[in-house]
Amino acid sequence: MLQKLPSFPGIAGPVVVIVMDGYGVPKSDVGSAIAAAKKPTLDSLFARYPHVLLRAHGTAVGMPSDEDMGNSEVGHNAIGAGQVYAQGAALVADAIASGAIWQGAAWQQVVAGAKAGRGVMHFIGLFSDGNVHSHIDHLKAMVLRARDEGVQAVRIHALIDGRDVPETSALEYLEPFEAFLAELQAGGFDAQIASGGGRMTITMDRYDANWKMVEQGWHTHVLGRGEQFASASQAVRALREKHPGTIDQDLPAFVIGKDGQPVGTIEDGDAVVFYNFRGDRAIEITRAFEEGADFDKFDRVRAPKVTYAGMLQYDGDLKLPKRFLVDPPAIRDTMSEWFAKSGVAQFACSETQKFGHVTYFWNGNRSNKFDGETWQEVPSDVVPFEQRPWMKAAEITDAMIAAVQSGKYKVLRCNYANGDMVGHSGHFRAATMAVEAVDLALSRLLPAIDAAGGIALITADHGNADEMFELDKKTKQPAKNPDGSFKAKTAHTLNPVPLILYDNVSGGKLGLKALEGAGLSNIAATVANLIGFDKHAAWDASLLDVR
Numbered sequence: 001m002l003q004k005l006p007s008f009p010g011i012a013g014p015v016v017v018i019v020m021d022g023y024g025v026p027k028s029d030v031g032s033a034i035a036a037a038k039k040p041t042l043d044s045l046f047a048r049y050p051h052v053l054l055r056a057h058g059t060a061v062g063m064p065s066d067e068d069m070g071n072s073e074v075g076h077n078a079i080g081a082g083q084v085y086a087q088g089a090a091l092v093a094d095a096i097a098s099g100a101i102w103q104g105a106a107w108q109q110v111v112a113g114a115k116a117g118r119g120v121m122h123f124i125g126l127f128s129d130g131n132v133h134s135h136i137d138h139l140k141a142m143v144l145r146a147r148d149e150g151v152q153a154v155r156i157h158a159l160i161d162g163r164d165v166p167e168t169s170a171l172e173y174l175e176p177f178e179a180f181l182a183e184l185q186a187g188g189f190d191a192q193i194a195s196g197g198g199r200m201t202i203t204m205d206r207y208d209a210n211w212k213m214v215e216q217g218w219h220t221h222v223l224g225r226g227e228q229f230a231s232a233s234q235a236v237r238a239l240r241e242k243h244p245g246t247i248d249q250d251l252p253a254f255v256i257g258k259d260g261q262p263v264g265t266i267e268d269g270d271a272v273v274f275y276n277f278r279g280d281r282a283i284e285i286t287r288a289f290e291e292g293a294d295f296d297k298f299d300r301v302r303a304p305k306v307t308y309a310g311m312l313q314y315d316g317d318l319k320l321p322k323r324f325l326v327d328p329p330a331i332r333d334t335m336s337e338w339f340a341k342s343g344v345a346q347f348a349c350s351e352t353q354k355f356g357h358v359t360y361f362w363n364g365n366r367s368n369k370f371d372g373e374t375w376q377e378v379p380s381d382v383v384p385f386e387q388r389p390w391m392k393a394a395e396i397t398d399a400m401i402a403a404v405q406s407g408k409y410k411v412l413r414c415n416y417a418n419g420d421m422v423g424h425s426g427h428f429r430a431a432t433m434a435v436e437a438v439d440l441a442l443s444r445l446l447p448a449i450d451a452a453g454g455i456a457l458i459t460a461d462h463g464n465a466d467e468m469f470e471l472d473k474k475t476k477q478p479a480k481n482p483d484g485s486f487k488a489k490t491a492h493t494l495n496p497v498p499l500i501l502y503d504n505v506s507g508g509k510l511g512l513k514a515l516e517g518a519g520l521s522n523i524a525a526t527v528a529n530l531i532g533f534d535k536h537a538a539w540d541a542s543l544l545d546v547r
């Protein structure tokens, strides 16, 4: 149990942590959908309530460097755990640099598995250097190592990104990679890209939002069914011509074929490595490979017996996958766990697209609840979110208001997906509406918190809607397309995020400290203090100022 604070008994009502996904604070308003949005509630929060900026990217959230943008996994992990752990991106890079990955039993088993079968090793994963789910350098290192260890053939199934990297950058990754493989091919080793498709079209669904994507990925990677092309770069060129305006993440699936035959179906005796380190979008495809005859999410047609490994363990409760190349961060002592141990009832809510963020990521990549936790999921629409930028903000708000009014919970949390999911579309106008939807939601939720004598901490996990244009690398000004329009940016940003203390109960007694270098990991201790507990020893400092 957490210790009671000697000097402050905590507020009488509930504490509500509101995560506005993808809401960063940019240096300039140019290209910011947040600046362009009409948002009277947020404007008045910034004008009237204590607030500070928190670091939400790079080393502050356990990424390898401060060049790395933030993302939902590392952001929610840091908020929920109150600590910064070296995250998947850093752990995998280190394991490759030290060679520890090759000494691990999992790597040795996939190599042995491939060799005992047809000598084929498959790599499936996100194909970019975004470092949110994966990094292409990790893939390269594994291909080279497989060759050195005598694996005869490698087949790569490339999920085209355009969401963590510029929206039509696929060829910048594919062409050099194809040249890299061609060189290896000259050495007598057979390495080819075998299939692929946009990451939002196939394979990388999350939180059971749309299993059809995974089914289509299975058909593409495993069965080799679909439109055939001579190479991945030719596929991307042809598909762009056929579907003008389609950005990389939404490209249709493709199969690489020779003389009408797919070059890399997945067969009994092959080895398969899913090389994403991040779990949310890796779990469903992993289940399709690992589960037996009782798998009922779609008809696999054929379920080859393969030696399967994930890059990391994706779920510590479900122990998924069974075999993984690198140990995940050992996230311990989360606020949910310690609030549970202290008898604090907790409520978590979001819509499907972010539901796991406020539950599984928040709780340190664990899918089980702690005692006294209640989770509520609002089903997301399965549509391009620029067509519905309001998403489920209203329904999440309804659920939060009901939970606050029930009086059952001391700590509540929710995630509004809008700024992020619509920000990823690159659609500026829709992104302003996304921010407006969140503003409207706050205008409803905050009075309910007042009525319950509560306080809200309003924050975000990383930026996105705050920068909707790519910046020119040299001039640092928004880059333009040949037709003069701005180049849309779909990725997260490196900007800090706000932390606002919405407090109408303490009469000005409570404030926020502007701690040098403060980041998302300072939120857990702040929440603990607000409910009258001292922070857990492992947590970073509280920002609560009690005057």
Ligand SMILES: O=C(O)[C@@H](CO)OP(=O)(O)O
Binding pocket: 021, 070, 071, 072, 073, 132, 133, 163, 164, 281, 420
């Ligand atoms: O959609 C996703 O998978 C990532 C971007 O790759 O976004 P977020 O981290 O906000 O979930």
Ligand SMILES: [Mn+2]
Binding pocket: 021, 022, 071, 072, 073, 075, 420, 461, 462
């Ligand atoms: Mn996010």
Ligand SMILES: [Mn+2]
Binding pocket: 022, 072, 420, 421, 424, 464, 492
């Ligand atoms: Mn995102």
